[in-house]
Amino acid sequence: MAAPPIFRSSFLSSQPLSHTPSAHRPTPYAPLLIRATATSSDPPAASAAAAPIKHRRPADENIRDEARRHTSSHNFSAKYVPFNADADSTESYSLDEIVYRSRSGGLLDVQHDMEALKKFDGEYWRSLFDSRVGKTTWPYGSGVWSKKEWVLPEIDGDDIVSAFEGNSNLFWAERFGKQFLGMSDLWVKHCGISHTGSFKDLGMTVLVSQVNRLRKMNRPLVGVGCASTGDTSAALSAYCASAGIPSIVFLPANRISMAQLVQPIANGAFVLSIDTDFDGCMQLIREVTAELPIYLANSLNSLRLEGQKTAAIEILQQFDWQVPDWVIVPGGNLGNIYAFYKGFHMCKELGLVDRIPRLVCAQAANANPLYLHYKSGWKDFKAVKAGTTFASAIQIGDPVSIDRAVYALQNSNGIVEEATEEELMDAMAQADSTGMFICPHTGVALTALFKLRNSGIIAPTDRTVVVSTAHGLKFTQSKVDYHSKEIKDMACRFANPPVQVKADFGSVMDVLKQYLLSKDSKLH
Ligand SMILES: Cc1ncc(COP(=O)(O)O)c(C=O)c1O
Ligand SMILES: N[C@@H](CCOP(=O)(O)O)C(=O)O
Numbered sequence: 365m366a367a368p369p370i371f372r373s374s375f376l377s378s379q380p381l382s383h384t385p386s387a388h389r390p391t392p393y394a395p396l397l398i399r400a401t402a403t404s405s406d407p408p409a410a411s412a413a414a415a416p417i418k419h420r421r422p423a424d425e426n427i428r429d430e431a432r433r434h435t436s437s438h439n440f441s442a443k444y445v446p447f448n449a450d451a452d453s454t455e456s457y458s459l460d461e462i463v464y465r466s467r468s469g470g471l472l473d474v475q476h477d478m479e480a481l482k483k484f485d486g487e488y489w490r491s492l493f494d495s496r497v498g499k500t501t502w503p504y505g506s507g508v509w510s511k512k513e514w515v516l517p518e519i520d521g522d523d524i525v526s527a528f529e530g531n532s533n534l535f536w537a538e539r540f541g542k543q544f545l546g547m548s549d550l551w552v553k554h555c556g557i558s559h560t561g562s563f564k565d566l567g568m569t570v571l572v573s574q575v576n577r578l579r580k581m582n583r584p585l586v587g588v589g590c591a592s593t594g595d596t597s598a599a600l601s602a603y604c605a606s607a608g609i610p611s612i613v614f615l616p617a618n619r620i621s622m623a624q625l626v627q628p629i630a631n632g633a634f635v636l637s638i639d640t641d642f643d644g645c646m647q648l649i650r651e652v653t654a655e656l657p658i659y660l661a662n663s664l665n666s667l668r669l670e671g672q673k674t675a676a677i678e679i680l681q682q683f684d685w686q687v688p689d690w691v692i693v694p695g696g697n698l699g700n701i702y703a704f705y706k707g708f709h710m711c712k713e714l715g716l717v718d719r720i721p722r723l724v725c726a727q728a729a730n731a732n733p734l735y736l737h738y739k740s741g742w743k744d745f746k747a748v749k750a751g752t753t754f755a756s757a758i759q760i761g762d763p764v765s766i767d768r769a770v771y772a773l774q775n776s777n778g779i780v781e782e783a784t785e786e787e788l789m790d791a792m793a794q795a796d797s798t799g800m801f802i803c804p805h806t807g808v809a810l811t812a813l814f815k816l817r818n819s820g821i822i823a824p825t826d827r828t829v830v831v832s833t834a835h836g837l838k839f840t841q842s843k844v845d846y847h848s849k850e851i852k853d854m855a856c857r858f859a860n861p862p863v864q865v866k867a868d869f870g871s872v873m874d875v876l877k878q879y880l881l882s883k884d885s886k887l888h
Contacts, residue, residue: 557835695725
């Protein structure tokens with residue numbers, strides 16, 4: 365069979381897809397590739413000189429209009445099915461239905477038509493996803509929507525609400541790895557360097573886009589609501605504001621940071637500060653969304669995880685499709701650990717990689733129901749009353765996605781670790797001292813790494829990725845407390861408080877000389 369032509373798109377990229385499709389592939393219809401002129405005679409990855417001249421779109425056209433001209437048909441699809449259902453289960457729901465639970469009250473999962481996706485080989489998908497990185501093409505400029513065929517294949521580009529989220533930095537933690545862990549291949553996936561400062565943007569673009577579609581279909585949805593420890597509410601309110609959809613957020617009073625609280629306020633959400641903890645808020649939003657035309661935006665809603673799973677695909681892509689040995693994720697409501705598993709697993713099933721990494725879920729010791737469950741040998745799960753933790757976004761005692769998390773860990777030879785308050789704050793300070801500015805939840809994940817390195821489970825040369833879930837700037841008060849040594853019963857070993865000094869030259873010189881001597885023995 366003659367190799368199908370390589371499609372070149374002047375609007376997608378100046379670089380064509382450079383791979384030669386497999387000889388075994390059925391004649392493809394180039395899913396969502398642009399129906400541009402086939403230029404099979406051109407060499408792949410042609411030089412800049414040979415690249416086609418790109419014309420700017422007409423002045424009266426925006427990037428959505430431009431995308432509309434280029435859409436193509438395909439037959440990928442997805443539906444809701446009961447999570448981890450028996451093979452003979454026939455229960456399923458259209459994604460256009462408003463449903464969060466299976467008939468038996470269990471969780472749902474978004475199931476893709478894998479047979480349709482498998483008509484294209486791993487090389488095809490790798491090349492397609494790679495061709496979309498770093499562009500402003502609607503909607504593929506988003507790290508989530510660059511994987512649209514695997515996320516919400518049927519949504520119209522016009523309905524998508526995106527801030528071009530994703531494509532976050534995979535940071536080589538050279539100094540931290542070397543100095544504190546003797547590791548040479550340690551990476552931090554900065555999912556918190558994002559539109560609203562946390563990984564929640566990845567899931568929220570999907571959920572709000574689907575709500576946008578449902579509202580256009582005249583489904584009775586007046587608004588979207590969530591319970592939140594601060595990050596879900598920030599993402600929900602921003603995406604809803606961008607689409608002009610009302611958002612309602614239930615926050616546990618006095619339990620989230622000021623920076624997180626001000627986000628939904630600024631974005632015009634209807635904010636309820638409720639005198640309970642996150643688990644109490646979660647219970648309330650579930651009851652309310654069952655009664656009122658408010659769509660539930662928490663990760664109980666499996667749509668969210670379709671966006672979040674793209675962070676896993678992105679990690680593989682950033683390593684040029686090589687698989688890391690370990691990925692460590694902080695866990696609270698436990699949707700994200702499953703999302704990572706799902707992203708990695710899809711890449712394996714569709715032939716992009718040949719294995720998946722081992723997953724580690726890290727919890728704060730003050731809110732550790734998954735850790736206790738793991739330690740009991742996965743015997744019956746008990747929710748806990750979550751205690752106060754600096755990792756306030758994971759102060760959750762009754763995680764809705766417990767079954768998903770257990771599944772992900774059992775199927776990835778996974779491990780669960782925990783971090784005390786002192787451990788997580790020290791780890792955060794150590795990371796910051798090497799040039800990062802991480803959140804306490806990432807401190808929890810780094811503590812897990814310290815423990816697994818110290819016990820020899822993670823080897824010095826293992827390629828390890830720590831997922832940083834939120835931006836440190838959302839949690840400055842915890843850093844202020846730590847560096848002021850104002851935390852009861854905590855040594856704050858890595859505190860770096862400012863030095864108070866009189867406003868005269870002699871005093872300034874004295875403290876500077878003392879400092880320089882402590883840094884450089886040659887000055888002694
Ligand atoms: C910053 C941050 N890290 C980690 C988590 C945990 O994610 P998940 O609830 O999906 O386990 C959350 C939210 O729960 C969060 O906001
Ligand atoms: N940390 C979360 C808690 C809720 O998690 P979700 O993924 O179920 O929405 C938050 O920021 O609210």
